[in-house]
Amino acid sequence: MKPNIVDGVRMGMGRWWAAGTDRGDTVRLEAFSDGVLAIAITLLILDVHVETPAGTSLAAALGHALPQIGAYAASFLQIGIMWANHHALFRVVDRVDPVLMLLNLALLGCVSFIPLPTRLVAEHTAGADARTAMLLYGGTLTVIALVFNLIWWYLHRAGLLVAGLTSGFVRDVDIRYLLGLAAYTCATLVALVLPVLTVVIGVAVALMFVLGPSVRPTFVTAQGDTGGTAR
8 A cells, every 4th residue: 555645645654754864964953043143132131120210329229239239240140151152062063953953942941031030139139939949040050060961961862963073072071061060059059048139149150151161272183283274
């Protein structure tokens, strides 16, 4: 019996979503990711309001808005460094498959969520609500760190990294990503004791990734000498 059209479509979709299916290079994925991250980082400023009721000076109004400004600055730094690390990571990705696309979507979904806990942190600066807001904020950053680790792990498993990466570079990224996950987890737990430290520790962890491993010296030639050019 000849296969019908429905069976053919199902077989085609099965091949498309198979983990081993090659979906081409990273250009479209990076372009889409850049757009989502740009929107997420821009939305942060919409929650900063400086209100000057009658009889209130601008200086006093700015003083009242300091929690909002501080939360904005911390989250802007977080998303900005995530974007930089996402860009650096995908410079060593050779090709994309459907599973990587889904993991990247999960990462973008988590990053796009950051404006919500950022607003809550700015609005609730004391008491039990501050603890709750900080737990949500730190938890969001921890989940993002976890997804970064999952993406890096999957790139290894699926063989999607470019050829010629040195073992030292791979080990450096392994350590940095795991340390980041552990540090964000600790920052989240600290919210149970001293909520404001969650943001402080989170900023410190983000700054640790500013000077990430350089891509250029990570490639080796067929003879084993350092060389090559990053994409």
